[in-house]
Amino acid sequence: MSDVQATTFDPAERLLQRMTPVQRVHAILHRYPALSPAVVLVLAAVVLGSLNNRFFLPSNLSLVAQQVAVVGGLAVGQTLIILTAGIDLSVGAIMVFTSIVMAGSAANFGVPGPLALVIGLLVGTLAGGLNGLLVTRLRLPPFIVTLGTLNIFMALTLLVSNGASIQGKDIPDILQWTGLPIALGPFRLTTGVLLMLAMYVIATYVLRNTAFGRHIYAVGDDREAARLAGIAVNRILLSAYLAAGFIFAVTAWILIGRVGAASPNAATDANLDSITAVVIGGTSLFGGRGLIVGSLLGALIVGVFRNGLALAGVDVLYQTLVVGVLVIVAVATDQWIRRVRA
Amino acid sequence: MTADVAPASAPVEERRQPIIEARGLIKTFGRVVGLDGTDFELYPGEVLAVIGDNGAGKSTLIKCLSGAMVADAGEILVEGRETVFRRPQDARAAGIETVYQSLAVAPALDIASNMFLGREIRRSGPLGSVFRMLDHGRMRSMARKQLQDLGIGTLQSITQAVETLSGGQRQAVAVARAAAFGSKVIILDEPTAALGVRETGQVLKLIRDLRDRGLPVILISHNMPNVFEVADRIHIQRLGRRVAVVTPTSHTPSDAVAIMTGAMDAATGPAAA
Numbered sequence: 001m002s003d004v005q006a007t008t009f010d011p012a013e014r015l016l017q018r019m020t021p022v023q024r025v026h027a028i029l030h031r032y033p034a035l036s037p038a039v040v041l042v043l044a045a046v047v048l049g050s051l052n053n054r055f056f057l058p059s060n061l062s063l064v065a066q067q068v069a070v071v072g073g074l075a076v077g078q079t080l081i082i083l084t085a086g087i088d089l090s091v092g093a094i095m096v097f098t099s100i101v102m103a104g105s106a107a108n109f110g111v112p113g114p115l116a117l118v119i120g121l122l123v124g125t126l127a128g129g130l131n132g133l134l135v136t137r138l139r140l141p142p143f144i145v146t147l148g149t150l151n152i153f154m155a156l157t158l159l160v161s162n163g164a165s166i167q168g169k170d171i172p173d174i175l176q177w178t179g180l181p182i183a184l185g186p187f188r189l190t191t192g193v194l195l196m197l198a199m200y201v202i203a204t205y206v207l208r209n210t211a212f213g214r215h216i217y218a219v220g221d222d223r224e225a226a227r228l229a230g231i232a233v234n235r236i237l238l239s240a241y242l243a244a245g246f247i248f249a250v251t252a253w254i255l256i257g258r259v260g261a262a263s264p265n266a267a268t269d270a271n272l273d274s275i276t277a278v279v280i281g282g283t284s285l286f287g288g289r290g291l292i293v294g295s296l297l298g299a300l301i302v303g304v305f306r307n308g309l310a311l312a313g314v315d316v317l318y319q320t321l322v323v324g325v326l327v328i329v330a331v332a333t334d335q336w337i338r339r340v341r342a
Numbered sequence: 343m344t345a346d347v348a349p350a351s352a353p354v355e356e357r358r359q360p361i362i363e364a365r366g367l368i369k370t371f372g373r374v375v376g377l378d379g380t381d382f383e384l385y386p387g388e389v390l391a392v393i394g395d396n397g398a399g400k401s402t403l404i405k406c407l408s409g410a411m412v413a414d415a416g417e418i419l420v421e422g423r424e425t426v427f428r429r430p431q432d433a434r435a436a437g438i439e440t441v442y443q444s445l446a447v448a449p450a451l452d453i454a455s456n457m458f459l460g461r462e463i464r465r466s467g468p469l470g471s472v473f474r475m476l477d478h479g480r481m482r483s484m485a486r487k488q489l490q491d492l493g494i495g496t497l498q499s500i501t502q503a504v505e506t507l508s509g510g511q512r513q514a515v516a517v518a519r520a521a522a523f524g525s526k527v528i529i530l531d532e533p534t535a536a537l538g539v540r541e542t543g544q545v546l547k548l549i550r551d552l553r554d555r556g557l558p559v560i561l562i563s564h565n566m567p568n569v570f571e572v573a574d575r576i577h578i579q580r581l582g583r584r585v586a587v588v589t590p591t592s593h594t595p596s597d598a599v600a601i602m603t604g605a606m607d608a609a610t611g612p613a614a615a
Contacts, residue, residue, distance in 0.1 A: 221450045222447070228446035229448075288448065
């Protein structure tokens with residue numbers, strides 16, 4: 001023991017252990033992956049709030065929350081998959097398909113509302129499971145699998161709906177429950193926003209406090225190490241895709257409430273927007289690193305930028321440009337953070 | 343902790359029951375012969391080194407003993423009972439833990455999570471059984487105790503990511519994990535291959551500590567000085583067979599190399615019965 005400790009006090013080692021300020025920042029960001037998106041969100045809010053004093057009005061902040069509910073919900077499932085070192089390009093397509101199945105089965109086939117909801121949740125879960133089966137059984141890269149299922153579910157959506165929207169008056173109340181306004185003090189949220197936040201709370205719990213959650217990180221971090229440690233890698237992957245599918249189906253419910261209808265052409269940008277939120281939220285595209293709460297921050301950052309820039313009278317094109325820059329900065333930061341010195 | 347180097351307790355009583363025994367293991371890969379009827383014995387309380395040239399079959403032998411591979415023929419006995427390992431989990435369930443050369447740790451996970459990876463401890467009561475909640479506090483304190491028991495006290499925090507550790511510290515975490523769960527045998531595959539002199543010393547001390555705690559160790563290594571420093575017996579593998587079992591006192595390192603390469607007749611060594 002003594003020989004082990006004595007060497008810790010070598011002058012050279014002490015020099016190695018001394019950190020420059022940059023290294024200190026690096027170490028902190030490495031340890032707390034949600035810190036950088038939190039700082040960006042606060043800075044963005046301060047700057048955008050100073051540009052237009054309407055930004056901080058409760059009514060405006062409530063609007064931002066409602067606007068991010070759908071992408072924020074999808075980002076929960078997307079985070080699970082990205083943590084396993086996968087990616088899901090089909091999240092929006094699964095969500096829209098599920099929303100059409102939910103609303104359509106009630107409107108066109110007279111299925112009672114609660115049953116339509118259950119059917120929708122089941123269909124979304126199975127759609128995620130299809131991705132999972134293709135990834136684990138055929139050993140295809142998730143990028144390719146979900147690029148394929150993206151097109152499949154987009155086509156199925158149009159086939160099932162005949163390209164027509166389902167009007168709100170034909171959709172049972174329970175499917176529109178997620179659009180109910182809820183007043184929290186001066187803020188006017190919806191049950192959909194709260195449902196999204198609930199998914200973050202549950203996903204955070206599962207990832208932090210259950211063996212399944214730890215195994216998702218381990219599989220994404222080092223698949224072979226996870227296998228040798230006795231983890232059934234394929235079972236974890238399939239479960240992650242199934243869980244993500246369920247989350248996309250819940251988000252489809254949120255979408256119906258938000259739009260007040262079910263449209264095959266809704267949320268066309270949702271696939272990439274969910275990835276944007278996850279990446280800006282500090283989760284590594286290489287898997288195994290990141291926090292679910294980061295994705296909520298990422299979705300909020302995008303929402304705050306779009307809203308604040310619009311209030312400041314900036315053209316919508318520049319909003320998109322800013323989001324693009326943010327994505328690149330976030331990924332560059334991740335690359336830097338992942339470089340560790342032993 | 344009290345690692346006064348115990349004199350190599352040469353296991354002379356060959357009639358003792360081996361912890362693991364293999365008889366006539368054969369493993370082929372297409373037309374390539376990996377194991378050509380290898381025998382193997384590991385006795386309680388010893389450090390057994392397995393040496394051999396590249397292609398001699400030491401990795402294949404170890405993979406068969408750790409369940410990573412299934413032999414085509416031959417039998418493996420654990421404490422005298424014939425056993426079949428189809429997966430690494432089978433060997434682990436039998437109390438045989440392996441530290442792979444790649445270490446099999448998840449770099450971004452912290453030390454405690456890695457030590458309990460795949461064997462997490464849940465909270466007692468409904469929090470654990472219904473909500474599946476992990477007992478992070480208990481796992482951390484057990485991990486800390488395990489590392490301290492093995493004399494690895496220099497880690498700053500049990501919650502730091504494994505990738506922030508030095509090579510020797512990572513090795514120590516992997517060995518500590520094996521020691522924590524290996525009830526019968528610990529297999530170390532080239533544990534010092536990637537380490538510097540000081541870190542190698544730490545790992546060799548760990549190996550002796552494990553033996554002193556009563557856990558027999560199988561050490562696969564290319565490094566003759568290391569082997570002769572810690573091993574009680576040395577199993578020499580050549581062309582898919584065990585050609586000799588020697589001890590550091592009966593043979594010199596150059597003898598061992600000569601037997602390993604075929605330059606010396608194995609019969610001159612005290613081949614085990």
